[in-house]
Amino acid sequence: MSGPYGTMAEKVLMKGNEAIAEAAILAGCRHYFGYPITPQTEVAAYMAKRMPKIGGTFLQAESEIAAINMVMGVASTGRRTMTSSSSPGISLKAEGLSYLAGCDLPALVVNVERGGPGLGGIQPSQSDYFQATRGAAHGDFRMIVLAPASVQEMADLTMHGFDLADKYRMTSMILADGTMGQMMEPVSLEAPEVKTYDKSWAVTGTDCKRPHNIVNSLYLVPEDLERTNFERYERYRTIEENEVMYEEFMMEDAEICIAAFGVAARVSKNAIMAARAEGIKVGMIRPITLWPFPKAAFKKAAEHVNTFVSVELSMGQMIEDVRLATECARPVVLCNRAGGMIPSPEEVLQRIKEVNGGMTK
Amino acid sequence: MTTQILIAGFGGQGVLFSGKFLAYKAMMEEREVSWLPSYGPEMRGGTANCSVIVSDAPVGSPIVTKPDVLIAMNLPSLDKYENAVAPGGIIIVDSTLIARKVERTDVAVYYIPATQMASDEGITTLANMIILGKLIRVCDAVSNDNLEAALKKVVSARRADMLDLNKKAIELGFNYAD
Structure with missing residues (x-):
């Protein structure tokens, strides 16, 4: 079937939130942790339906904070993992975002924004731009921030976000708004080309055959901590040179x-x-x-x-x-x-x- | 050509469902389409609406602020959106639930007792599809062909018995002469 997106899989009508969830599954994510909040709850609802059928994990955590830390646990093993929330919930995840950066772990985090500050409202907003692009949490770090403007892009950028996260060992954030999450548009979904990334750093069990890996963000020797920061920013410069999209x-x-x-x-x-x-x-x-x-x-x-x-x-x-x-x-x-x-x-x-x-x- | 459609009523009347059917129908006719629900803290009995845009060009804003077509399935919806309808547009009113007449004189108005018709036919949950049949008749956003294919996309396989009833409801509205 051919359409505006070229000859691809059959087009279906999906909510943006659902497209994110299905795209994540197609990209190989099998571990989702979340907590309900409007207007992103359909991501969790979709994962709850699909993950058990494909041998994956859907877990509604006791809080947003727990969910991001579960993401950190899975990310440490090198598996693709994600969480999603909306603005106030993302603030709760802030500590985890900093730790993911400090540990150089790949993860996908979705923010379907609503109005703020505080508990704010539930209608669409883009007022977490500073939070996403500047100060998600403490310490010197960046996240790759992807801003979809259609349901098709909700899906495409989710897949791309996982690739970028793996490539650069960092968090990719989908920064959408309530409209993008709630609206339905035709979307074509196809499993992306499988790429392999170096995961030799992952904590997967040594079977006593190799030195063990350590995933950690604590560096008490300032010279060491400074070095990790400079190395990380070297990587950020590469991203600024190669990954800009507009x-x-x-x-x-x-x-x-x-x-x-x-x-x-x-x-x-x-x-x-x-x-x-x-x-x-x-x-x-x-x-x-x-x-x-x-x-x-x-x-x-x-x-x-x-x-x-x-x-x-x-x-x-x-x-x-x-x-x-x-x-x-x-x-x-x-x-x-x-x-x-x-x-x-x-x-x-x-x-x-x-x-x-x-x-x- | 772009048609902006707003379907509004109480939660539970199937406003979002009929919008979804409309969006699928348009998509299957190779049109560009978007569907956006109101997502306030509504539930059954509260107000609900959805914006559907059908176009020959990629849809820009998915938000309908000046509908070309308004389906009003309750009085609060007519009160709220009557003045927003674009001049020369269409208002379709469920006249079972809305006693008053439309005040605008620069739009085409169709009254259809969809809730009463649904009740008479023993399909009380399908007033939404009866009124949608009227929309298909009076507005050229989508055609009346091949309704089954689009219905199959929105009626779950578990409720296959509802396919024929939905089709019947659409035809009732399509053939209703006011």
Whole structure:
């Protein structure tokens, strides 16, 4: 069957949350640990149904904290493992995220964001951008952060996230929002090509035939700890050079450039089409990796773009990365809703028109 | 062409189910499609709605703010969304449950006593599919062909007995003349 995604497996309608779960299974994940929270509970529900049938583990932990530590346990053995939650639950996992980084363990963590801070609400949000790309927890570390904008990407980036996690021995995070988790779209799911990664570090039992491996994040000698940090950041530099992903939309002649990811990018596409119909030259750069951020694409765009508009479901977080990437060479303005609200295409169009009229604030 | 459809009613009326059927039907006609439910703390008796977008081009925003077609299966839904419908759009009302008339004069309005019809036919849970039959009749988002194939995607194999009843419900609505 051929379709917009090429000739692939038969298309099915799935919720984004379900697509993540099925894609994880296809990618070889057999150990899922979670705790229910709206709007990501379908990930856990799907895993609860499927894992027992394929010899995998589904475990509803007693808390989010327990779940991330179970992930750490499985990751130590070199097996693919994941957990998922929504914003307040991800905060609870913070300690585990730092320990995963300190132990150089591969894992996939899914955050289907809802409005915050605090317990917040249950409607879609992108206000965990800082948390995901900057300070997920204590210590010097990064996570690879993938931002899907369709149900197909929920699946594709889940598979890709597992590969990146294994390749670089670190956490990949899927940063989605409630809309992406809850919506259904046609999706084609096929098992990815099996790649093998060096897992000689894994704790798998020695059978008394090799020195034992140690997975640990405690280094009491500062020289040793410093060395691990420098080595890790060397790896992060490789990732920044090789793993950036983004989509450019109508950027060839754009004088105004929207920066948006996830559902904000979907809404922005409608606004861009409407603005183009009125002769306004506007395009979009949609980061797919939020870290590493597509700095070069924005820097290049700043050569011909007059103004950047960061469209976000937050009080303005990614806007800081756009300013950093463009070195403030051009004005970067915000178009945002927060607390679970989503900007309408009309609101984004209005902002485009203001900017087109010369507004730079 | 893009058609934005909003199906709204009480939780338990099958609003999400009929939207899912519609989305599958469109997908099987090689159209681009998205389906987005309201996911508030609703349960049976609360309000529920879903946005379905059917298009020839990839769907941008999956959120329906200006529906071309509104199915209102209870009064709160009509009250809430009547004014949001795009001028020239369509409103389909379950006239068993909604006593009042639509006030807008710039939209096409169809009244169908779907809940009463379902009750009369002994298919009380299928008012949602009766009213969907009316939608298929009056809006060209999807065709009336090959209903079974799409129904098979949404009716679970355990409830195969419901396939014919769903088809019957759609046909009842499709053939209803108001």
